[in-house]
Amino acid sequence: MKLANKSLLYLSVSLFVIIGLWSVVFYFNIQYEIKESVDEGLENYKRQIIYRAEKDPSILDKTNFEEGFFAFKPLSAKEALHFKDRYLDTFMYMQDADDTELELEPVRMLTTAFESNGRFYQLKIINSMVEEDDLVGELLEEALALYFILMASIILINNVVLQRVWKPFYSFLHQLKKYRIGHTEEFPTVNTHTKEFVALQKAVHTLLEQNNKTYEQQKKFIGNASHELQTPLAIMTNKLELLLENSSLQPNQAESIAEIMQLVDRLVRLNKSLLLLSKIENKQFLNNQTVSVNEIVRQNLSDLEELAEYKNITISVIENTELTFFMDHAMANIIIGNLIRNALFHNVTNGNISITLYENQLEIRNSGKPEALLSEKIFSRFYKSEPNSAGIGLGLAIIKAICELYAISIEYHFEKQQHLFRLRFK
Amino acid sequence: MKRLILLSALSLYFLSNALYAQDVPQSQVPSVVVNVFQQNFQKAYDIEWEMDGDRYKIAFETGILGNDHEAWYTSTGKLVKHVEEISKSDLPASVLKNIQTTYNGYQIDDIEKITEGLTVTYKMELESFTQDWKIVCNSNGKTIRKIAD
Numbered sequence: 001m002k003l004a005n006k007s008l009l010y011l012s013v014s015l016f017v018i019i020g021l022w023s024v025v026f027y028f029n030i031q032y033e034i035k036e037s038v039d040e041g042l043e044n045y046k047r048q049i050i051y052r053a054e055k056d057p058s059i060l061d062k063t064n065f066e067e068g069f070f071a072f073k074p075l076s077a078k079e080a081l082h083f084k085d086r087y088l089d090t091f092m093y094m095q096d097a098d099d100t101e102l103e104l105e106p107v108r109m110l111t112t113a114f115e116s117n118g119r120f121y122q123l124k125i126i127n128s129m130v131e132e133d134d135l136v137g138e139l140l141e142e143a144l145a146l147y148f149i150l151m152a153s154i155i156l157i158n159n160v161v162l163q164r165v166w167k168p169f170y171s172f173l174h175q176l177k178k179y180r181i182g183h184t185e186e187f188p189t190v191n192t193h194t195k196e197f198v199a200l201q202k203a204v205h206t207l208l209e210q211n212n213k214t215y216e217q218q219k220k221f222i223g224n225a226s227h228e229l230q231t232p233l234a235i236m237t238n239k240l241e242l243l244l245e246n247s248s249l250q251p252n253q254a255e256s257i258a259e260i261m262q263l264v265d266r267l268v269r270l271n272k273s274l275l276l277l278s279k280i281e282n283k284q285f286l287n288n289q290t291v292s293v294n295e296i297v298r299q300n301l302s303d304l305e306e307l308a309e310y311k312n313i314t315i316s317v318i319e320n321t322e323l324t325f326f327m328d329h330a331m332a333n334i335i336i337g338n339l340i341r342n343a344l345f346h347n348v349t350n351g352n353i354s355i356t357l358y359e360n361q362l363e364i365r366n367s368g369k370p371e372a373l374l375s376e377k378i379f380s381r382f383y384k385s386e387p388n389s390a391g392i393g394l395g396l397a398i399i400k401a402i403c404e405l406y407a408i409s410i411e412y413h414f415e416k417q418q419h420l421f422r423l424r425f426k
Numbered sequence: 427m428k429r430l431i432l433l434s435a436l437s438l439y440f441l442s443n444a445l446y447a448q449d450v451p452q453s454q455v456p457s458v459v460v461n462v463f464q465q466n467f468q469k470a471y472d473i474e475w476e477m478d479g480d481r482y483k484i485a486f487e488t489g490i491l492g493n494d495h496e497a498w499y500t501s502t503g504k505l506v507k508h509v510e511e512i513s514k515s516d517l518p519a520s521v522l523k524n525i526q527t528t529y530n531g532y533q534i535d536d537i538e539k540i541t542e543g544l545t546v547t548y549k550m551e552l553e554s555f556t557q558d559w560k561i562v563c564n565s566n567g568k569t570i571r572k573i574a575d
Contacts, residue, residue: 047464054465081502083457114461115503 004162011154016147023143027136035108038127039087042110045070045125050114053121060121065092073122075113080120083113092126106131168192169200176204180404181215182281223278229271236264273394280331280401291332293323293362293425297355300337304344313347318356325425331402338395339364339421346419362423372414379410448477455482462503470495481506508541521548524567529559551575
């Protein structure tokens with residue numbers, strides 16, 4: 001959930017509660033106010049009616065509400081003297097403008113007692129009240145309208161203000177996402193004076209500086225180490241070959257030396273791979289040209305023909321299109337060659353390999369172990385799915401490094417009992 | 427401690443108020459009395475009802491200047507006494523003349539018109555540098571009572 005939406009959620013909930021509570025309070029206040037003012041009106045009517053009764057006693061004969069909003073009733077002195085003013089909420093049959101016939105309408109009634117010419121009377125005065133359900137309905141509508149207006153304006157303000165405020169952050173995040181250690185030259189920058197963002201930038205810069213330093217040291221170390229190992233390894237191989245040519249050796253001694261030679265050979269290969277990796281990472285291959293992927297595939301297949309025949313593996317190539325890419329030829333050869341070689345080595349006897357070329361895409365499928373490889377680990381250095389295999393565990397790491405250099409995406413899938421490597425050339 | 431004193435003073439004030447003044451809200455006064463009062467004094471405001479023995483005492487004000495009034499009603503709604511604060515110019519000319527001749531050189535102050543049934547009397551303070559008097563006179567200006575102040 002985005003930050004803006006999160007704060008919006010909290011706001012909407014709390015506003016809903018606040019406005020809800022406020023409407024309740026407001027409803028009772030309004031009701032109280034209305035009653036207050038109706039009562040005041042009734043009191044004024046009372047004075048006027050008593051005043052009129054003094055002048056014109058004939059109105060004292062009105063004993064029901066049929067003609068007006070007041071009615072008299074004679075009272076005994078005893079009753080009258082104990083009578084106190086009463087305000088009452090009640091209902092009466094009346095016809096409103098919006099009614100077709102008489103309906104029970106809420107009224108406020110004042111009952112009082114007074115003396116006129118020595119006789120006591122009770123006086124009832126009515127005034128129509130606001131219908132409560134009307135008031136509630138009206139208030140509910142108003143409160144909802146207020147809520148939606150508030151929410152709409154908050155969303156608007158949120159979108160404008162928060163987006164503006166957080167813009168440097170998102171731009172910074174975007175730069176950071178694209179940042180690759182050892183590749184991107186410039187550090188991500190945040191174009192603002194906002195304290196928090198500036199602090200974030202500082203922290204990120206410190207972190208990146210340390211990482212870059214470590215990365216450089218590591219790169220140098222691997223490069224130097226593998227370079228320095230080259231010569232001793234070459235001398236070792238030479239000396240062993242000379243020793244083996246010496247015929248005075250016992251057969252079992254010769255066998256031991258052959259084994260040592262094999263191990264040395266493996267060391268040489270490992271060293272070469274490491275050297276290659278560090279060269280790739282140092283971008284020492286920049287002889288870029290338009291390379292035909294189809295051609296490289298064909299070339300590699302003809303090189304590996306014998307091995308495929310030996311394991312009796314059928315290889316099918318479907319060339320849907322002529323796929324070309326702008327990169328170093330040797331690098332392209334390493335990627336495709338390694339992938340095809342992997343497909344052969346990790347295959348089963350009588351297995352199959354199918355290579356498909358699409359526009360911008362190369363797929364290599366092969367039969368093999370009937371279970372998926374760990375896709376998150378296979379591209380890391382020295383990872384081997386079979387610990388005892390003759391491989392050195394750098395093939396896929398090299399492929400990955402080259403792919404990263406040229407922004408080629410590489411995926412591994414296990415589909416229909418087949419291992420699938422897919423390269424996307426962008 | 428200060429707060430305690432203030433609190434006890436306040437509570438004492440309210441308690442004594444309740445005990446002696448016996449303020450009553452208008453809604454507790456019989457309708458007949460209220461209605462008679464309202465007919466008698468239509469322009470009264472700031473009305474305060476009190477029980478004074480078995481009578482209802484009403485303190486109220488009238489006019490823009492807020493002249494003070496006090497009225498006493500029986501429980502059957504008979505006006506028995508009405509005290510009204512008036513100014514010098516409201517005094518009947520004959521009364522004023524009589525007083526000015528009798529008490530020459532005195533300043534007239536705090537005039538009250540007292541109506542009890544049909545008899546009207548005036549109560550006022552007379553001040554000079556040497557002597558202050560409180561007098562009550564009848565509607566002709568004749569002094570009924572005279573107290574040194």
